[in-house]
Amino acid sequence: MTRAGSGRTGAASDSAGPAGLASTTARLVEACASARTGAVPFSAFEASFRHGDISRKVRSRLDWSLLERLVRDGGAAIRVRREASPAWAAAHTAYSVWYTDDSGTFADFHHPAAAPIPFHRITRHFGALPSASRATVRSMAAFFEARRGAVLPVTEIVTLELGEGRVVVLDGNHRLAAVFLKRGNRPAPLPVMFVEYRVTAPLSADLLPDLSHHRPTAAPTGAGTDGARPGGGEEAASA
Numbered sequence: 001m002t003r004a005g006s007g008r009t010g011a012a013s014d015s016a017g018p019a020g021l022a023s024t025t026a027r028l029v030e031a032c033a034s035a036r037t038g039a040v041p042f043s044a045f046e047a048s049f050r051h052g053d054i055s056r057k058v059r060s061r062l063d064w065s066l067l068e069r070l071v072r073d074g075g076a077a078i079r080v081r082r083e084a085s086p087a088w089a090a091a092h093t094a095y096s097v098w099y100t101d102d103s104g105t106f107a108d109f110h111h112p113a114a115a116p117i118p119f120h121r122i123t124r125h126f127g128a129l130p131s132a133s134r135a136t137v138r139s140m141a142a143f144f145e146a147r148r149g150a151v152l153p154v155t156e157i158v159t160l161e162l163g164e165g166r167v168v169v170l171d172g173n174h175r176l177a178a179v180f181l182k183r184g185n186r187p188a189p190l191p192v193m194f195v196e197y198r199v200t201a202p203l204s205a206d207l208l209p210d211l212s213h214h215r216p217t218a219a220p221t222g223a224g225t226d227g228a229r230p231g232g233g234e235e236a237a238s239a
Helices: 024-031 042-049 064-072 085-091 119-128 131-146 173-180 209-213
Strands: 077-084 093-100 115-118 154-163 166-171 193-200
Touching (some): 093 173, 154 173, 166 173
Parallel strands (some): 154 193
Antiparallel strands (some): 077 193, 154 166
16 A cells, blocks of 8 residues: 555545445435535544445544534534535635645655645646556546436545635545546546535644645634645545
Protein backbone atom coordinates (compact mmCIF):
# COMPACT_ATOMS: atom_id res chain seq x y z
CA MET A 1 0.00 0.00 0.00
CA THR A 2 1.52 3.29 -1.06
CA ARG A 3 1.20 5.95 1.58
CA ALA A 4 1.09 9.66 0.97
CA GLY A 5 -0.88 12.60 2.16
CA SER A 6 -3.63 11.09 4.18
CA GLY A 7 -5.49 8.67 1.95
CA ARG A 8 -5.67 4.98 1.13
CA THR A 9 -4.88 2.81 -1.85
CA GLY A 10 -7.18 0.27 -3.47
CA ALA A 11 -10.78 -0.11 -4.55
CA ALA A 12 -11.92 -1.01 -1.06
CA SER A 13 -10.85 2.41 0.16
CA ASP A 14 -13.87 4.14 -1.31
CA SER A 15 -16.97 3.98 0.84
CA ALA A 16 -19.15 2.99 -2.10
CA GLY A 17 -17.04 -0.12 -2.66
CA PRO A 18 -15.38 -1.24 -5.89
CA ALA A 19 -18.54 -0.72 -7.91
CA GLY A 20 -18.85 2.88 -6.80
CA LEU A 21 -22.51 2.62 -5.82
CA ALA A 22 -24.03 4.04 -2.67
CA SER A 23 -23.82 1.62 0.25
CA THR A 24 -26.88 0.37 2.09
CA THR A 25 -25.54 1.60 5.42
CA ALA A 26 -24.94 5.10 4.13
CA ARG A 27 -28.41 5.17 2.57
CA LEU A 28 -29.73 4.56 6.06
CA VAL A 29 -27.66 7.52 7.30
CA GLU A 30 -29.23 9.68 4.60
CA ALA A 31 -32.66 8.50 5.74
CA CYS A 32 -31.87 9.76 9.28
CA ALA A 33 -31.31 13.30 8.02
CA SER A 34 -33.67 16.10 8.93
CA ALA A 35 -36.16 16.66 6.11
CA ARG A 36 -35.94 20.43 6.68
CA THR A 37 -32.20 21.04 7.10
CA GLY A 38 -30.55 17.84 5.89
CA ALA A 39 -28.75 17.58 9.24
CA VAL A 40 -27.43 14.10 10.03
CA PRO A 41 -27.08 12.93 13.65
CA PHE A 42 -23.44 12.46 14.55
CA SER A 43 -24.14 8.96 15.88
CA ALA A 44 -25.58 7.82 12.54
CA PHE A 45 -22.73 9.39 10.59
CA GLU A 46 -20.10 7.82 12.85
CA ALA A 47 -21.78 4.41 12.77
CA SER A 48 -21.50 4.25 9.00
CA PHE A 49 -18.37 6.19 8.15
CA ARG A 50 -16.19 5.38 11.14
CA HIS A 51 -17.40 2.02 12.41
CA GLY A 52 -18.83 0.59 9.19
CA ASP A 53 -17.09 -2.21 7.35
CA ILE A 54 -13.76 -1.44 5.62
CA SER A 55 -15.41 -0.33 2.38
CA ARG A 56 -17.46 2.31 4.18
CA LYS A 57 -14.96 3.96 6.50
CA VAL A 58 -13.68 7.51 6.30
CA ARG A 59 -9.97 6.90 6.73
CA SER A 60 -8.90 10.50 6.76
CA ARG A 61 -7.15 11.52 9.95
CA LEU A 62 -10.25 13.27 11.11
CA ASP A 63 -10.37 13.77 14.87
CA TRP A 64 -13.69 12.06 15.49
CA SER A 65 -13.76 12.90 19.21
CA LEU A 66 -13.28 16.58 18.51
CA LEU A 67 -15.94 16.51 15.79
CA GLU A 68 -18.37 14.80 18.17
CA ARG A 69 -17.81 17.51 20.80
CA LEU A 70 -18.25 20.27 18.25
CA VAL A 71 -21.49 18.80 16.94
CA ARG A 72 -22.81 18.23 20.47
CA ASP A 73 -22.02 21.84 21.45
CA GLY A 74 -23.54 23.30 18.29
CA GLY A 75 -20.21 24.33 16.78
CA ALA A 76 -20.30 21.90 13.87
CA ALA A 77 -22.84 20.07 11.75
CA ILE A 78 -23.08 17.26 9.21
CA ARG A 79 -25.58 17.66 6.40
CA VAL A 80 -26.47 15.47 3.46
CA ARG A 81 -27.76 16.47 0.06
CA ARG A 82 -27.97 15.12 -3.46
CA GLU A 83 -26.71 16.92 -6.55
CA ALA A 84 -25.78 15.87 -10.07
CA SER A 85 -22.05 16.01 -10.71
CA PRO A 86 -22.09 18.71 -13.45
CA ALA A 87 -23.90 21.20 -11.20
CA TRP A 88 -21.81 20.21 -8.20
CA ALA A 89 -18.57 20.64 -10.13
CA ALA A 90 -19.62 24.09 -11.36
CA ALA A 91 -20.28 25.26 -7.81
CA HIS A 92 -17.26 23.81 -6.00
CA THR A 93 -13.49 23.62 -6.02
CA ALA A 94 -12.75 20.25 -4.47
CA TYR A 95 -9.35 19.23 -3.14
CA SER A 96 -8.07 15.70 -2.70
CA VAL A 97 -5.89 14.46 0.13
CA TRP A 98 -3.28 13.53 -2.48
CA TYR A 99 -0.23 15.76 -2.84
CA THR A 100 2.45 16.68 -5.34
CA ASP A 101 5.62 18.67 -4.81
CA ASP A 102 6.71 21.66 -6.89
CA SER A 103 8.08 19.34 -9.58
CA GLY A 104 4.72 17.57 -9.98
CA THR A 105 5.93 14.38 -8.26
CA PHE A 106 3.59 12.52 -5.93
CA ALA A 107 4.57 13.76 -2.48
CA ASP A 108 4.26 12.85 1.14
CA PHE A 109 1.95 15.00 3.26
CA HIS A 110 4.95 16.24 5.24
CA HIS A 111 6.96 17.37 2.20
CA PRO A 112 7.72 21.11 2.58
CA ALA A 113 6.46 21.78 -0.95
CA ALA A 114 3.42 19.46 -0.76
CA ALA A 115 0.34 20.90 -2.46
CA PRO A 116 -3.07 19.20 -2.53
CA ILE A 117 -4.29 18.09 -5.95
CA PRO A 118 -7.58 19.77 -6.91
CA PHE A 119 -9.94 17.53 -8.82
CA HIS A 120 -10.35 19.94 -11.72
CA ARG A 121 -6.63 19.27 -12.39
CA ILE A 122 -6.70 15.51 -11.81
CA THR A 123 -6.04 14.75 -15.48
CA ARG A 124 -2.81 16.77 -15.35
CA HIS A 125 -1.61 14.98 -12.21
CA PHE A 126 -3.04 11.54 -12.91
CA GLY A 127 0.29 10.05 -13.98
CA ALA A 128 1.81 11.01 -10.62
CA LEU A 129 -0.61 8.86 -8.62
CA PRO A 130 0.48 5.41 -7.46
CA SER A 131 -0.31 2.66 -9.96
CA ALA A 132 -2.90 1.03 -7.68
CA SER A 133 -4.77 4.31 -7.35
CA ARG A 134 -4.70 4.87 -11.12
CA ALA A 135 -6.10 1.39 -11.68
CA THR A 136 -8.90 2.00 -9.18
CA VAL A 137 -9.79 5.33 -10.76
CA ARG A 138 -9.87 3.83 -14.26
CA SER A 139 -12.07 0.98 -13.05
CA MET A 140 -14.53 3.32 -11.39
CA ALA A 141 -14.59 5.64 -14.40
CA ALA A 142 -15.40 2.69 -16.65
CA PHE A 143 -18.15 1.64 -14.26
CA PHE A 144 -19.75 5.09 -14.27
CA GLU A 145 -19.35 5.42 -18.03
CA ALA A 146 -21.06 2.07 -18.64
CA ARG A 147 -24.05 3.18 -16.58
CA ARG A 148 -24.71 6.50 -18.27
CA GLY A 149 -28.39 6.78 -19.02
CA ALA A 150 -31.65 8.29 -17.91
CA VAL A 151 -31.02 7.27 -14.31
CA LEU A 152 -27.71 8.50 -12.92
CA PRO A 153 -25.54 6.12 -10.89
CA VAL A 154 -25.46 7.22 -7.26
CA THR A 155 -22.24 7.49 -5.26
CA GLU A 156 -21.27 8.96 -1.91
CA ILE A 157 -18.67 11.51 -0.95
CA VAL A 158 -17.76 13.01 2.41
CA THR A 159 -16.42 16.56 2.41
CA LEU A 160 -15.23 19.24 4.81
CA GLU A 161 -16.34 22.80 4.07
CA LEU A 162 -13.49 25.29 3.55
CA GLY A 163 -15.60 28.29 2.57
CA GLU A 164 -15.86 30.20 -0.70
CA GLY A 165 -17.13 27.11 -2.51
CA ARG A 166 -14.07 25.03 -1.55
CA VAL A 167 -14.11 21.60 0.08
CA VAL A 168 -11.63 18.91 1.09
CA VAL A 169 -12.76 15.40 0.21
CA LEU A 170 -12.50 13.19 3.29
CA ASP A 171 -13.82 10.09 1.57
CA GLY A 172 -14.44 9.43 -2.11
CA ASN A 173 -11.18 10.66 -3.61
CA HIS A 174 -11.02 7.80 -6.10
CA ARG A 175 -14.65 8.34 -7.06
CA LEU A 176 -14.18 12.08 -7.57
CA ALA A 177 -11.06 11.41 -9.65
CA ALA A 178 -13.03 8.95 -11.79
CA VAL A 179 -15.76 11.53 -12.35
CA PHE A 180 -13.37 14.37 -13.21
CA LEU A 181 -10.77 12.46 -15.25
CA LYS A 182 -10.78 13.44 -18.93
CA ARG A 183 -10.30 10.58 -21.38
CA GLY A 184 -11.02 10.75 -25.12
CA ASN A 185 -14.57 11.84 -25.88
CA ARG A 186 -15.84 10.98 -22.43
CA PRO A 187 -17.54 13.95 -20.74
CA ALA A 188 -15.90 15.42 -17.68
CA PRO A 189 -17.33 15.43 -15.18
CA LEU A 190 -19.04 12.15 -15.84
CA PRO A 191 -22.74 12.40 -14.99
CA VAL A 192 -23.41 10.79 -11.61
CA MET A 193 -25.58 11.69 -8.65
CA PHE A 194 -23.54 12.64 -5.60
CA VAL A 195 -24.86 11.94 -2.13
CA GLU A 196 -22.65 14.40 -0.29
CA TYR A 197 -22.13 14.34 3.45
CA ARG A 198 -20.78 17.83 4.21
CA VAL A 199 -19.03 18.54 7.51
CA THR A 200 -19.13 22.18 8.55
CA ALA A 201 -16.87 23.01 11.48
CA PRO A 202 -14.23 25.47 12.70
CA LEU A 203 -11.19 24.99 10.49
CA SER A 204 -8.32 23.73 12.60
CA ALA A 205 -5.49 21.32 11.95
CA ASP A 206 -6.54 19.75 15.25
CA LEU A 207 -9.66 18.54 13.46
CA LEU A 208 -7.91 17.57 10.22
CA PRO A 209 -4.14 17.94 9.75
CA ASP A 210 -4.60 18.47 5.99
CA LEU A 211 -6.00 21.91 6.79
CA SER A 212 -2.44 23.11 7.28
CA HIS A 213 -2.14 22.96 3.47
CA HIS A 214 -5.11 25.24 2.80
CA ARG A 215 -5.12 29.01 2.99
CA PRO A 216 -7.26 30.72 5.64
CA THR A 217 -10.64 31.94 4.48
CA ALA A 218 -13.86 33.26 5.86
CA ALA A 219 -15.01 29.70 6.28
CA PRO A 220 -18.12 28.43 8.06
CA THR A 221 -17.55 28.06 11.76
CA GLY A 222 -20.50 26.12 13.05
CA ALA A 223 -23.78 24.35 12.72
CA GLY A 224 -25.67 27.44 11.71
CA THR A 225 -23.78 27.78 8.43
CA ASP A 226 -25.00 26.25 5.21
CA GLY A 227 -22.72 26.49 3.35
CA ALA A 228 4.23 7.23 0.37
CA ARG A 229 2.91 7.02 4.20
CA PRO A 230 0.28 8.34 6.56
CA GLY A 231 0.35 12.06 7.03
CA GLY A 232 -2.33 14.48 8.02
CA GLY A 233 -5.52 13.76 6.19
CA GLU A 234 -6.15 10.27 4.90
CA GLU A 235 -4.00 7.27 5.56
CA ALA A 236 -2.82 6.67 1.99
CA ALA A 237 -3.45 7.52 -1.63
CA SER A 238 -6.59 5.48 -1.64
CA ALA A 239 -9.34 7.54 -0.10
